[in-house]
């Protein structure tokens with residue numbers, strides 16, 4: 001009885017998770033995968049094969065777009081880490097009590113408005129008649145209106161801004177758990193601030209760095225709104241490509257194949273990065 | 288040159304906002320000695336040690352190491368090392384890397400670091416653990432690694448902040464002896480803080496008793512035990528029977544007192560300056576009290592009485608007898624002589640006891 005009871009309890013507890021996994025993730029993906037395998041050979045005639053996947057590798061525009069998306073996402077991840085780390089360190093180690101909570105909340109506030117509104121905010125700042133352009137003209141740095149939107153710089157700014165919280169939160173959590181006396185012991189043994197950062201703080205924060213980087217990289221790679229709105233028509237973002245296959249070209253087969261390629265290739269990149277830095281997912285999640 | 292003390296504090300003070308944690312403390316620690324700072328929780332021991340290590344800047348006063356003021360030397364340049372209360376071994380490195388950390392910061396060559404790490408690990412009795420992780424060591428072994436990590440740098444002064452606090456009782460007893468042995472082996476000056484008097488008494492050459500930010504007395508273990516200068520030291524170091532009393536007659540250092548329970552005592556004015564009518568605190572050590580089965584044996588001792596055995600706390604060599612004074616019901620604890628002469632004593636038996644006036648130390652009552 002008790003054994004059956006506990007098993008029933010387990011099933012009930014797992015049910016929402018399983019339901020979510022099966023109906024919202026596994027089923028659509030199976031569907032997409034089936035669609036991606038059917039090649040259009042004539043009007044309303046289809047064959048099963050990997051033709052759609054082959055298109056990606058034979059058409060330079062497609063894999064160039066992917067490479068560019070991946071590269072930009074990696075840069076955005078690195079930048080977010082570079083900016084987020086000092087912020088997280090400051091929040092975790094140099095503030096206490098109320099000011100800590102306040103700072104943490106300030107990181108959260110931008111997420112109370114929708115991504116669309118946030119991105120439009122950046123557009124207002126960066127467009128030709130926007131705040132930045134006017135301000136620089138007022139200062140006399142530039143003497144005509146300048147368009148700051150629709151370039152890689154704008155995309156990068158938007159991506160870093162959107163991702164910051166997802167980097168700062170795991171970093172603050174891991175840095176919080178770093179015992180202050182370890183840092184003091186480092187100084188006591190004659191270390192400079194730089195070698196304490198390198199030998200004590202960063203190794204300790206590694207799980208946070210890894211999980212933050214994975215999340216930010218995946219979010220940037222799969223972001224649609226920010227690159228399209230801030231980068232304009234020529235943003236050449238891979239999700240934009242998928243969107244246009246589904247909606248503009250009505251080529252669901254190729255779109256599905258691209259979706260799967262995005263999933264597979266991004267997993268490969270994450271896996272390679274973990275291997276390259278000698279980290280493992282288990283170690284990251286285990287802590 | 289040889290008589291320059293390794294560490295010298297001159298009127299060192301530390302004030303936090305409105306609270307003065309360390310009040311104008313001055314002391315010297317001669318080279319190669321084991322100096323302990325003993326005090327109750329919150330008396331400012333850690334604050335004092337952190338000022339010496341350089342993690343906190345003193346509000347006023349001077350701090351000299353080997354005769355040179357180090358006030359403007361940052362902690363990573365000071366020739367002192369610190370063993371932290373929870374050791375603060377680096378969990379992200381193995382034992383060898385932990386011990387070699389300081390040498391690496393100095394830019395010593397790899398081969399030489401390895402040789403020195405192996406040598407110092409061997410000296411603390413942990414040869415061959417260099418490749419193991421910190422977690423794989425026992426509490427006592429971690430302790431020794433923490434000491435090795437500091438000693439490999441050959442500091443002028445080693446600071447230890449209650450390093451035995453986290454260990455269990457048995458290991459603590461063992462580590463006491465071990466620490467003393469390491470100190471004499473390395474011949475380095477140790478400054479050791481603790482709230483455990485037996486640690487301080489066993490290991491130290493000199494002990495400073497600290498209370499509310501000041502040093503009440505600095506001396507050897509024996510001086511503190513037999514000649515405490517203040518009531519706080521008399522009460523804090525060792526066991527004592529305490530009385531509150533009023534001085535009824537004073538003749539130089541010889542006092543006659545009357546306790547609150549109405550016992551007349553003969554005592555010694557240890558603090559000085561007590562006059563008739565003054566309130567005093569009186570301390571008598573349990574082992575200063577002599578026991579006898581015959582009244583005649585204790586009659587001439589200056590303070591004598593009879594008591595009924597209330598309980599016998601047998602603990603081998605540290606056995607105690609709790610007596611209730613027959614005359615006034617006051618409780619008094621007496622050390623049981625180790626000869627076994629009183630082993631058949633039972634609850635309810637009557638014994639005679641007494642002690643010399645010289646063993647009755649009187650201090651002015653505070654407040």
Ligand SMILES: Nc1ncnc2c1ncn2[C@@H]1O[C@H](COP(=O)(O)OP(=O)(O)OP(=O)(O)O)[C@@H](O)[C@H]1O
Pocket residue numbers: 303306308326327328329330331332333334335482
């Ligand atoms: N940063 C600080 N700000 C304000 N007060 C402090 C600070 N650090 C210590 N204190 C106060 O100074 C006093 C002495 O603290 P300290 O840590 O030196 O005590 P301690 O003797 O080491 O005690 P323990 O044996 O419990 O470790 C305490 O009352 C403490 O509250």
Ligand SMILES: [Mg+2]
Pocket residue numbers: 332333334
């Ligand atoms: Mg302390």
